[in-house]
Amino acid sequence: GAGVSQSPSNKVTEKGKDVELRCDPISGHTALYWYRQSLGQGLEFLIYFQGNSAPDKSGLPSDRFSAERTGGSVSTLTIQRTQQEDSAVYLCASSLGPNNEKLFFGSGTQLSVL
Amino acid sequence: QQPVQSPQAVILREGEDAVINCSSSKALYSVHWYRQKHGEAPVFLMILLKGGEQKGHEKISASFNEKKQQSSLYLTASQLSYSGTYFCGTPGVYGGSQGNLIFGKGTKLSVKP
Incomplete structure (x- = not known):
């Protein structure tokens, strides 16, 4: 696509529910970041993906957070049993490769946990 | 590992100059600069690699001193459109170029008429 696409743009959920956030990177970009x-x-x-693998998961704040990337393209960030402190804008970015390439950011998903 | 930015915030009048600094406690291979306007996604400004090379974007330039593990962003003759939060980013892998990009906490720049 023309740019990094994220969905939904806004998500309101209740505490304790699971949410899935989606990122569709620029076509041909091998590196993807949350x-x-x-x-x-x-x-x-x-978290950061190079292709489908995530060599660096060090930033995930807890085991309630997980992410996957399939086919070297679309990525999904899943937050289980959401807490109020999870409320934030979740931004996805992609780059052509991992070596000092510029990042292109999506518009983000605004997550609100009530 | 997070780079440290200073100042946290700066207010300018149109036409004035500003400098934003970024420093790291570890050896750096590169420094990346991004600008985020209110309510928008961050946008790439420039990447500086080892060698102290100075880069430019509009009237915004930057330098990188790998020995001092520092980079500075120079905004000259600021315009209203320069308002936003500026982030520097450094590779998370020690000294390397691969891997995640770790950002500083940002410097909020406000340019007034």
Whole structure:
């Protein structure tokens, strides 16, 4: 596609429910990144994929968070048993490769946990 | 591992200059700069590699001193459109170029008429 696409753009859920956030990177981009941005805060790294594998999962805040990428393209970030502190904008980015390529960010998913 | 940015915030009048600094406690292979306007996604400005090369984007330039593990972003003759939060990012893998990009907490720049 023309840019990184994320869905949904907004998600409101109740505490304790599971949510899935989707990212469709730019076609041909092998590297994919997930970041979290709480209100007025910086970009917190969550996970990085090169192809379908995730060599770095160090940023996932807890075992309630998981992510997968299939076919070297679309990625899904899953948050189980959501908590109020999970409320944030979840940003996905992709790059042509892992070596000092510029990141293209999607518009993000605004997650609100009530 | 997170790079440290300073200042946290700066307010300018149109036409004034500003410098944003980014430093790391570990050896760096590269430094990346992004700008995020309110309510929007971050947008790439430039990447600086080892060698102290200075890059430019519009009237925004940057330098990278790998020995000091520092980078500085220079905004000259600022325009209203420069307002936003500036983030520097450094590779998470020690000294390497591969892997995740770790961002600093950001510097909020406000340019007033």
